[in-house]
Amino acid sequence: MSQKVLLVQSLQKSFGGLRAIDSLGFTVAEHQIKSVIGPNGAGKTTLFNLITGIVPPTAGTLEFKGKILNGLKPHEIACLGISRTFQNLELFGNMTVLENVMLGRHSRTAAGLFSTGLRLPGMRREEKEIEEKAYAELCFMGLEDKALGGAASLPLGQQKLLEIARALATEPRLLLLDEPASGLNIRETEKLAETILKIRERGITVIVVEHDMALVMEISDDVLVLNYGRKIAEGPPRDIQRNREVIAAYLGEEVNHA
Amino acid sequence: MKRKDLYALLGVVLAILLFSWLAGGKEYYLSLLVFVGINSLMTMGLSMLMGYAGQISLGHAAFFGIGAYSSGILTTKYFFHPVGAFMIGIFLSALIAFLVGKPTLRLKGHYMAVATLGFGEILFIVFNELSSLTGGPSGLSGIPPLMIFGHPLEGATYLYLVWAFVILLLVFSLNVINSRVGRALRALHGSELAAGAMGVDASRFKVQVFVLSAIYASTAGSLYAHFITFISPSSFSFMFSILLLMMVVVGGAETIWGALLGTLLLTLLPEYLRGLEDFEVLVYGAILMVVLLFMPQGILEGMRKMLGKNAGGRVGSP
Amino acid sequence: MRNPFPQMTFASQLIQFLFTGLTLGSIYALVALGFTMIYNATGIINLAQGEFVMLGGLTMVFFTGVLKIPLLIGFLLAVIAVTLVGALFERLAIHPLKNASLITLIMITLAGSILFRGIAMFLWGKDPYALPAFADSKPVQFLGATIQLQIFWVLAITLLVVFGSGFFFNRTLLGKAMTACAFNPLAAQLVGIRVRRMILFSFALSAAFGAIAGAIITPITLMEYDRGPLLTLKGFAAVVLGGLGSGVGSVVAGFIIGVLESLGAGLISSGYKDAIALMVLLLVLWVKPSGLFGSKEASELKKF
Numbered sequence: 001m002s003q004k005v006l007l008v009q010s011l012q013k014s015f016g017g018l019r020a021i022d023s024l025g026f027t028v029a030e031h032q033i034k035s036v037i038g039p040n041g042a043g044k045t046t047l048f049n050l051i052t053g054i055v056p057p058t059a060g061t062l063e064f065k066g067k068i069l070n071g072l073k074p075h076e077i078a079c080l081g082i083s084r085t086f087q088n089l090e091l092f093g094n095m096t097v098l099e100n101v102m103l104g105r106h107s108r109t110a111a112g113l114f115s116t117g118l119r120l121p122g123m124r125r126e127e128k129e130i131e132e133k134a135y136a137e138l139c140f141m142g143l144e145d146k147a148l149g150g151a152a153s154l155p156l157g158q159q160k161l162l163e164i165a166r167a168l169a170t171e172p173r174l175l176l177l178d179e180p181a182s183g184l185n186i187r188e189t190e191k192l193a194e195t196i197l198k199i200r201e202r203g204i205t206v207i208v209v210e211h212d213m214a215l216v217m218e219i220s221d222d223v224l225v226l227n228y229g230r231k232i233a234e235g236p237p238r239d240i241q242r243n244r245e246v247i248a249a250y251l252g253e254e255v256n257h258a
Numbered sequence: 259m260k261r262k263d264l265y266a267l268l269g270v271v272l273a274i275l276l277f278s279w280l281a282g283g284k285e286y287y288l289s290l291l292v293f294v295g296i297n298s299l300m301t302m303g304l305s306m307l308m309g310y311a312g313q314i315s316l317g318h319a320a321f322f323g324i325g326a327y328s329s330g331i332l333t334t335k336y337f338f339h340p341v342g343a344f345m346i347g348i349f350l351s352a353l354i355a356f357l358v359g360k361p362t363l364r365l366k367g368h369y370m371a372v373a374t375l376g377f378g379e380i381l382f383i384v385f386n387e388l389s390s391l392t393g394g395p396s397g398l399s400g401i402p403p404l405m406i407f408g409h410p411l412e413g414a415t416y417l418y419l420v421w422a423f424v425i426l427l428l429v430f431s432l433n434v435i436n437s438r439v440g441r442a443l444r445a446l447h448g449s450e451l452a453a454g455a456m457g458v459d460a461s462r463f464k465v466q467v468f469v470l471s472a473i474y475a476s477t478a479g480s481l482y483a484h485f486i487t488f489i490s491p492s493s494f495s496f497m498f499s500i501l502l503l504m505m506v507v508v509g510g511a512e513t514i515w516g517a518l519l520g521t522l523l524l525t526l527l528p529e530y531l532r533g534l535e536d537f538e539v540l541v542y543g544a545i546l547m548v549v550l551l552f553m554p555q556g557i558l559e560g561m562r563k564m565l566g567k568n569a570g571g572r573v574g575s576p
Numbered sequence: 577m578r579n580p581f582p583q584m585t586f587a588s589q590l591i592q593f594l595f596t597g598l599t600l601g602s603i604y605a606l607v608a609l610g611f612t613m614i615y616n617a618t619g620i621i622n623l624a625q626g627e628f629v630m631l632g633g634l635t636m637v638f639f640t641g642v643l644k645i646p647l648l649i650g651f652l653l654a655v656i657a658v659t660l661v662g663a664l665f666e667r668l669a670i671h672p673l674k675n676a677s678l679i680t681l682i683m684i685t686l687a688g689s690i691l692f693r694g695i696a697m698f699l700w701g702k703d704p705y706a707l708p709a710f711a712d713s714k715p716v717q718f719l720g721a722t723i724q725l726q727i728f729w730v731l732a733i734t735l736l737v738v739f740g741s742g743f744f745f746n747r748t749l750l751g752k753a754m755t756a757c758a759f760n761p762l763a764a765q766l767v768g769i770r771v772r773r774m775i776l777f778s779f780a781l782s783a784a785f786g787a788i789a790g791a792i793i794t795p796i797t798l799m800e801y802d803r804g805p806l807l808t809l810k811g812f813a814a815v816v817l818g819g820l821g822s823g824v825g826s827v828v829a830g831f832i833i834g835v836l837e838s839l840g841a842g843l844i845s846s847g848y849k850d851a852i853a854l855m856v857l858l859l860v861l862w863v864k865p866s867g868l869f870g871s872k873e874a875s876e877l878k879k880f
Contacts, residue, residue: 052455054451054454054455073454073459074454074455075454075455075456075457075458075459075460078454078455078456078457079457083455083456084455086451086452086455090449090451090452090455091448091449091452092444092445092448092449092452092453093448093449094444094447094448095441095444095445095448099441099444102438102441103441103442103445103453103456103458104456105438106438106441106442106445106456106457106458107456107457109438111437111438111439112439113434113439113466113470116433116434116437116438116439116440117430117431117433117434118430118433119433119437123437123438126438127437127438130438166456167456170456170457308679312679314679314682316686361861361862362861362862365861365865367678367679367682368620368621368678368682369816369861369865371621371623371682372621372623372809372812372816372857372861373857373858373861373862375809376809376813376854376857376858377854377858379805379806379809379850379851379854380851380854380855380858383847383848383850383851383854384851386847387845387847387848496805500686500690503683503686507679507683511679537694537698538694539690539693539694539697540691540694540695540697540698541694542690542694543687543688543689543690543691543692543693543694544691544694546683546686546687546690546691547669547684547687547688547691550673550676550680550683550684550687551669551672551673551684554673554676554677554680
């Protein structure tokens with residue numbers, strides 16, 4: 001039986017007079033790869049910001065594995081098991097590639113000021129484990145040879161992969177990818193598709209915001225279409241492709257068929 | 259510990275032994291080294307707050323003062339044991355840092371800067387006004403020197419005491435920096451948004467490092483009080499807070515070693531300016547301005563670049 | 577300080593404190609206006625603001641006291657001189673750092689304040705200096721309180737400057753252009769506003785306001801080389817209380833703080849009087865950083 005990982009009900013977000021998200025409701029089932037698509041400004045990144053607690057909803061509820069997310073701070077939500085990447089990269093440019101991913105282990109570890117300052121044995125064990133797990137994620141994303149370089153020195157495509165590695169290090173149950181393919185060439189996008197499928201194999205549920213339709217069609221179990229903050233369609237990729245309203249919403253936009 | 263840091267640490271230890279031998283027992287030089295040590299305790303804490311966590315404090319002299327006055331008042335007026343007074347100073351500083359830090363570190367940039375400036379100034383006024391306790395502007399004298407087995411610690415032995423503290427706290431700091439906590443702090447500096455999304459409780463860590471830096475400063479204050487045996491509010495003015503800030507920025511805020519270099523340079527600077535007292539403030543202002551305009555990453559980074567090494571400080575290990 | 581004027585009734589004392597407070601408040605209001613101008617044009621807080629006041633007072637002392645230039649001309653010369661200092665400061669120290677990090681920007685204005693203080697200490701030493709009152713006249717008796725005439729000069733000039741700048745920023749194209757710059761420098765440039773010039777202008781104008789404040793207050797309170805920092809802090813308290821970005825708010829808040837300080841000094845204790853404004857600053861920052869007249873959204877929109 002497929003459990004509901006994320007339940008969104010009557011979600012609304014207004015910025016002053018602007019309704020960024022309007023009466024939105026949908027679910028995401030366990031181990032699903034769900035894509036969220038829609039024209040620019042449709043509210044996709046706002047949706048991610050609502051789920052991860054960066055902005056509070058004006059109305060409605062967000063539920064993650066039965067737990068209400070409303071009112072929780074971003075770091076609390078991260079500890080619950082939701083992680084994400086950012087549309088405009090938010091890497092830690094002042095740290096190495098490996099250190100970026102090691103930071104991902106933060107919510108799963110506990111050493112505080114005292115035990116780290118004194119380098120207590122428990123902390124040393126934990127530190128070793130952090131390094132190992134982080135390195136493993138780098139290998140998973142194919143970045144292991146860049147481990148000791150500066151995060152800022154990577155090319156864009158690899159920086160995007162690094163963000164995914166960092167998010168994976170948090171051991172999420174739900175992973176939100178915000179336009180992971182933007183700025184990637186065709187070969188890199190292919191690799192990304194494989195990677196996302198492999199992530200699902202690890203037991204992680206994935207929500208992807210994307211503009212690249214070929215990628216969306218290839219990997220998604222289910223597609224949610226937003227326009228002006230409202231849901232205009234939801235269903236398997238095949239159905240969405242044929243949906244008249246969806247096509248109309250994209251009229252004038254470049255629809256990227258492979 | 260990282261190898262680079264270990265070598266640098268050994269370098270510091272050797273340097274202290276060397277300089278204390280070179281000083282040849284002369285009070286003047288020994289005092290200088292003691293002051294470098296005392297200032298280093300404070301700038302190490304500031305460096306962790308500013309360089310690593312990316313926050314700012316323009317009022318740290320206040321915690322220096324709390325430590326100094328706690329040690330001073332409790333040992334002279336209430337005959338506390340120096341260690342007890344020292345602990346109380348630490349406790350007071352930590353408590354006040356916690357209470358002040360929580361609302362202040364939530365603020366953004368300029369607001370935080372001015373709030374800490376205001377806080378430091380308020381404490382300065384308190385030091386001046388509570389004259390029954392602190393001795394007011396005329397200061398507090400007769401602070402007993404520290405004793406070990408009945409012998410007072412002075413001169414070279416005090417030097418070793420202070421630098422023992424410095425080394426200990428330096429090791430502690432380096433451990434923190436190269437750990438989960440250090441990464442969390444640096445992540446906050448790099449991108450507070452992403453740090454939060456990865457589970458870092460920004461507010462908690464910011465306050466923690468603020469409290470830690472206050473404890474460092476309080477330690478420095480207590481050591482200061484027992485060394486010169488006379489303290490007055492003028493040592494804890496906002497000008498001193500700015501001077502500490504300068505030491506960190508001029509040396510290089512990005513790393514703790516930069517802060518130490520800056521401390522060395524700017525503690526010795528007044529000695530070069532002796533007799534040029536009219537110029538003192540002017541020179542400080544000029545130095546700060548020149549560094550900010552031409553070497554904003556600090557002298558340590560500037561030297562590294564000149565020696566042709568990679569701009570190592572930001573990318574890679576600290 | 578128990579009862580400084582034993583012959584006066586309590587009501588008269590209050591009036592005395594009120595006038596003193598309004599006088600102080602004028603200076604804080606002018607400093608706050610200076611802050612707001614620079615903030616509106618550049619988004620940065622100029623921690624050297626108080627030094628412009630100090631320089632205004634001391635240069636006027638130089639022109640009128642040393643060079644024996646008549647008061648009015650000396651006043652104008654002092655304001656012009658400090659305005660030039662402000663412009664130079666912007667050109668040499670602020671402009672080169674336009675892309676620097678926040679900490680660097682804070683520190684450069686701090687460096688400026690230290691430098692100005694150092695120059696002042698070098699040129700004038702540490703002693704306070706006096707200026708003669710603008711008009712030689714006996715103090716006025718008002719409801720039992722004794723009011724120096726200079727106080728009216730202070731209030732009048734301050735109100736003139738305040739209304740003048742209000743008119744300038746809201747009615748003139750140049751003034752509105754300056755406000756547009758901080759909000760969206762790119763958009764401002766696209767509509768043809770020379771952002772660089774606006775920024776320079778805002779610093780120059782700020783310095784002018786500071787200088788005026790220094791010149792008018794020195795006859796009452798004297799002026800010494802290190803008056804700057806406390807003025808900066810209190811002026812900033814007014815800015816925060818009034819709401820960053822709101823000129824009207826800053827001015828009103830400046831007067832409020834001045835009166836609070838004066839009442840506190842007279843009724844409670846004069847030793848802690850400086851702490852009053854500082855406590856206001858901290859409380860506002862901690863509880864409602866957007867101040868009395870600012871809106872929460874507006875303060876979040878701005879960079880800092």
